[in-house]
Amino acid sequence: MVLGGGGSPSPKAEIIVQLGFVAALGAWLWWAPKHGFAQLNDIPKPLIWLGAALLALPLIQLVPLPPAIWQALPGRDLQQASLGLVGAQDSWRPLSISPPRTLAALLALVPAVALMWAAASLPSRDRRFVILAIAAVAVAGAALGALQLAGGDGAFQLYELSHRGWLTAFHANRNAAVDVLLIGSLALSACFAGKSMPGPVARRRIPILLAGQGVLLLAAILTGSRMGILLILPVLAINAMILKSVGMGKMLDIALRAAAVLVAAMLALPWLLSGNARLAEVASRFDVAGDARILLWRDTVAAIEAFFPVGSGIGTFPVAFGPYESFESLSPASINRAHNDYLEFLLEAGLLAPVLIALGACALFAAGRKAWRECPWDRAPQIFALGTLAVIALHSFVDYPLRNMAIACLAGVAAGLLSATRQSPEARREAESE
Structure with a gap:
């Protein structure tokens, strides 16, 4: 969550995360079963198959093909003409039009898949600790963000290529x-609801929860992300579900009232925020009349049609999209993402994209349904996991959250937390004493 936020323009930190997880996954698969810890048998089969399918896709796209096959694939005319300039048009080439980018995408998938499998093998108590760590890092990110805004002119920002002034x-x-801030909000509620507390203790901790939620949600607004701000409403509703799952009706009422106030405030945004320069700037971003995403999506669809049904290769969007970029969408800044993860995945994976999305949905549904039925003591982590995946899935319609390594890893954790687990002895004794 700390090193995985640079994206493709700032790959050095991500390379540390990728290589570290490759080593960690190999060590875990070798060491843990020998010492009686996590084993592959502890992981639900649907999640094993889902992880294997995700890793297999870029691997298949990297397999060299004879010239008669790859030249016949759709969308390869420009690649064949380019190779012809150096006399390499008859060489063996993989399905991916940019093997280095697809290899990089494969390395980026390893941490997310590894975390999904590892989280699925954790006992209930350790899952709560992971959620606590997510909440803590999110709050630390909000604190860093306050320094960024206070310092101005790129102060305290970790990357040279970054959204300045936000x-x-x-x-x-x-x-x-x-x-990450919205997922941290869900994690904070799950931490509060994950452990049963006597009524007086819970009431004393309510101000801490509300203060933490206020910090995270205010920080979310100050990012200036339009879709992120709109997602605050469903996040508040999911927070209410988390707290309701442990019988905290009062907190549910507070969350619903906060949601109503927020809706009213957003409806009156142009008037309420006119006196504050920073918040007025946030409000001005909701004028979407000149949003370039519409043109970008249209050009992406043209590229999809050119490469369908085999796709161009995972991670190859900048290379595949370039020849189909229209004059209307040209700008000084290079376009490296489709700003719609579903369209980008369809371009890169072709017909396998909807198949993998459907496979993932079925696998997560099967694992989540079993956990919900068999593990009522883990309701708060389960709802947190569903909420995390919902935030990512909704934002993917207008952005590319899963192309960010930190968020991809959070998605892997959430997928793993949807699996069933045995109740820990400590939790069983707590439940019996109530």
Whole structure:
């Protein structure tokens, strides 16, 4: 969550995360079963198959093909003409039009898949600790964001290529920052609800919860991310579900009232925020008349049609999109993402994209349904996991959260937390004593 926020323009920190997780995954698979800890048998089969499918896709796209096959694939005319300039048009080439980018995408997938499998093998108590760590890092990111805004002119921002003048926390992109802050809000509620407390103790901790939520949600607004701000409403509703799952009706009422106030405030945004320069700037971002995403999506669809049904290769969007970029969407800044993860995935994976999305949805549904039925003591982590995946899935319609390594890893954790687990002895004794 700290090193994985730079994105492709700032890959050095991400390379540390990728290589570290490759080593960690190999060591875990070798060491843990020998010492009686996590084993692959402890992981639900649907999640094993889902992880294997995600890793297999870029691997398949890297397999060299004879010239008669790859030249016949759709969208390869420009590649064939370029190779012809150096006399390499008859060489063996993989399905991916840019093998280095696809290899980089494969390395980026390893941490997310590894975390999904590792989180699925954790006992209930350790899952709560992971959620606590997520909440703590999110709050730390909000604190860093306050320093960024107070310092101005790129102060305390971790990456040279970043959204200047906005709260970005540990990220280069404000849209990624807002997702982590919203997921941190869910994690904070799950931490509060994850352990049963006597009524008086819970009431004393309510101000702490409300203060933490206020910090995270205000920081989310100050990112200036339009979709992120709109996602505050469903996040408040999911927070209410988390707290309701442990019988905290009072907190549910507070969350619903806060949601109503927020809706009213957003409806009156142009008038309420006119006296504050920073918040007025946030409000001005909701004028979407000149949003370039519409043209970008249209050009992406043209590229999808050119490469369909095999796709151009995972991670190859900048290379595949370039020849199909229209004059209307040209700008001084280079376009490296489609700002719609579903369209980008369809371009890169072709017909396999909807198949993998459907496979993932079925696998997560099967694992989550079993956990919900068999593990009522883990309701708060389960709702947190569903909420995390919902935030990422909704934001993916207008951005690319899963292309950010920190958020991809959070998605892996959330997927793993949807699996069933045995109740720990400590939790069983607590439940029996109530």
